[in-house]
Amino acid sequence: MTTDAPDLSDFTGTVTFLGAGAMGGAVLDGFLAAGLPPERVRVTAARERTRARWEERGVSAGADNAEAVRGADVVVLGVKPHLVADVLDEVRDALGDDAIVVSLAAGITLETLEGRAGAGVPVVRVMPNTPALVGEGMFVLTGGHDCSEEQLGRVVDLLRSCGETEVVPEKWQDAASGVSGSGPAYVFYVADALAEGGVFEGLPRDLAVRLAAQTLLGAGRMLVESDTPAATLREQVTSPGGSTAAALRVLDEGAVRHRFSAAVSAATRRAGEMGG
Numbered sequence: 001m002t003t004d005a006p007d008l009s010d011f012t013g014t015v016t017f018l019g020a021g022a023m024g025g026a027v028l029d030g031f032l033a034a035g036l037p038p039e040r041v042r043v044t045a046a047r048e049r050t051r052a053r054w055e056e057r058g059v060s061a062g063a064d065n066a067e068a069v070r071g072a073d074v075v076v077l078g079v080k081p082h083l084v085a086d087v088l089d090e091v092r093d094a095l096g097d098d099a100i101v102v103s104l105a106a107g108i109t110l111e112t113l114e115g116r117a118g119a120g121v122p123v124v125r126v127m128p129n130t131p132a133l134v135g136e137g138m139f140v141l142t143g144g145h146d147c148s149e150e151q152l153g154r155v156v157d158l159l160r161s162c163g164e165t166e167v168v169p170e171k172w173q174d175a176a177s178g179v180s181g182s183g184p185a186y187v188f189y190v191a192d193a194l195a196e197g198g199v200f201e202g203l204p205r206d207l208a209v210r211l212a213a214q215t216l217l218g219a220g221r222m223l224v225e226s227d228t229p230a231a232t233l234r235e236q237v238t239s240p241g242g243s244t245a246a247a248l249r250v251l252d253e254g255a256v257r258h259r260f261s262a263a264v265s266a267a268t269r270r271a272g273e274m275g276g
C-alpha cells in the first residue's frame with residue numbers, strides 16, 4: 001500500500017460513480033479497501049449484472065444518472081470517453097451546488113467537461129490507472145478554471161487513498177495517458193512474454209507465471225524505493241559477458257526499447273484523438 005495513504009473510514013461526503021467498469025470500478029474498489037463506507041457511494045451502470053455486483057458489496061446501484069448525482073459531493077465520470085458529453089447533459093441540472101466533477105476519461109479536455117457540466121461547476125480531469133484496485137494507482141490530475149485549490153486538494157486526498165498523485169498542466173494529460181494510464185497493459189504484456197519464454201525453456205506454466213510476476217513486482221519496488229535510475233539498476237544485473245548481456249543484445253537487435261517509446265507516442269496521439 002502507498003505510504004501515508006489516507007484512511008477513508010471517516011469520509012463524511014458522498015461519492016457517485018457514473019460508470020464503474022474496469023477503471024471506475026478499480027478506483028471504487030480502492031476507495032472501499034481504504035475504508036470508505038459503502039453507504040457513502042452510489043453507482044450507475046448500463047448493465048443489470050454490474051449493478052447487482054455492486055449491490056452485493058453494499059453499494060447502492062442504479063441506472064438513472066441524474067438521480068444518482070443528487071446530493072453527491074464528488075461525481076466520478078467512469079464512462080467511456082464518447083459517452084462523457086451525453087452523461088454530463090443528463091446530470092447537469094441535478095448536480096448540487098458543491099459537487100465536484102472528476103473525469104477519468106482519456107482525451108476529454110477540461111474545456112469540453114466544463115462546457116457540458118455547466119457554468120461554475122468545479123471539474124477535475126484525472127488520468128488514473130487500474131492498479132488503484134490494489135492501492136497502487138497512479139493518478140495525474142489537472143483542476144479546471146472553477147476548481148479551487150481546496151477542492152482540488154479534496155480530490156487529491158480521496159485518490160491518495162489508493163495510489164500516488166501528481167497535479168500537472170493539462171497539456172501533459174495525453175502523455176500521462178500514454179505512460180501510466182495505458183502502462184499497466186504494457187507491463188502485463190511483458191509479464192506474459194517472460195512467462196511464455198520460461199515455458200518455451202521447459203518451466204511449468206504456473207511456475208513461469210509466478211517468476212515473471214514476482215520479478216516485475218520486485219523490480220517495480222526497487223524503481224520506486226531507490227533513487228537509482230532504471231539504467232543503473234539494469235547495469236547491476238548485467239554481468240560483463242554474462243547471460244543478461246546476451247538477452248539485452250537480442251532486445252536491442254529487435255529495437256524493443258525504441259518500440260516501447262513509440263508505443264507511448266502512439267497511445268498519447270490516440271488519447272488526444274479520442275477527445276475529438
Ligand SMILES: NC(=O)C1=CN([C@@H]2O[C@H](COP(=O)(O)OP(=O)(O)OC[C@H]3O[C@@H](n4cnc5c(N)ncnc54)[C@H](O)[C@@H]3O)[C@@H](O)[C@H]2O)C=CC1
Pocket residue numbers: 018019020021022023024025044045046047050065077078079080081083087104105106127128129130181182
Ligand atoms: N481501463 C483503463 O485502464 C483506463 C480507463 N480510463 C478511462 O476510464 C473510462 C472508463 O473506461 P473502462 O472502465 O475501461 O470502461 P468499461 O467499459 O469497463 O466501464 C464503463 C462503465 O460504464 C457503464 N456505462 C455505460 N453507459 C453508461 C451510462 N450511460 N451511464 C452510466 N454508466 C454507463 C458501463 O456499464 C460500464 O460499467 C474511460 O473514459 C477511459 O478512457 C482511463 C485510464 C485507464
Ligand SMILES: O=C(O)[C@@H]1CCC=N1
Pocket residue numbers: 106177181182
Ligand atoms: O485504452 C484506453 O483508451 C484507456 C485509456 C488509458 C488506458 N486505457
